[in-house]
Amino acid sequence: MMIFILACGYLFTVYLLLALAKRSQREAAVSGFPTTSEDEAEQNVSLTSEALK
DSSP states (O other): OHHHHHHHHHHHHHHHHHHHHHHHHHHHHHTOOOSSOHHHHHHHHHHHHHHHO
């Protein structure tokens, strides 16, 4: 009986941690911060165009 209780507690903990990770990932995506700024994108384009010349 003790093993059953410990297994249920373990599964509940894993489920809770996965739910929290999913929630935090969704909040980070909703915040709307771009991964690269426009300035960085322009710098990357200029570096690659110079490298091709």
